[in-house]
Amino acid sequence: MKKQNTKVRTVDKYEGYSEIGEMYSSKWRKVDLLIPSNFRMLCAILGVKMEDVLRDYMWMVSYAVSDGGTERQRKAAKKFFLACQFGQHAYPKKDINAMFEELKAVRTTYNTTENMDWDDKELFWKNNHMYIEYWFKRWFEKNSRQDDISILENY
16 A cells, blocks of 8 residues: 655635735825924924924824833823814714723733744734734724725725
8 A cells, every 4th residue: 555645734824914904004194284383483493303293193192012102192192182082073082092992902912022932923913913903994883984994095
């Protein structure tokens, strides 16, 4: 009897999540803004680039993992966002707070990856990328909408 040569091939069904999907990733955008004169003058006096102020605010309010902000700064950014009532025409403040808390939890989990070995980090990132897609879709679809999820491409 002839011995069959069988090869076992491991398939990673989550391979597509190694990198975050293009639609869900950070993007460079050119933004054309009218910058108030007082803001320009304040930035000039203080030697602060207005781009730095805007960029830092965006990274802090989103609890992004690559910002150097402190928890106090992130709380202040969140408080400002809520005080301006951004998005409260579509979601109650309670839901928006829940969104922020969930983003904070993702960041907190990320902060625990420092001592992971390579395989565990790869698994973490796949899970993180799957979750962030799920997170967006869940919140996006929570309210009845006329638009499709692909609207994210416009933001």
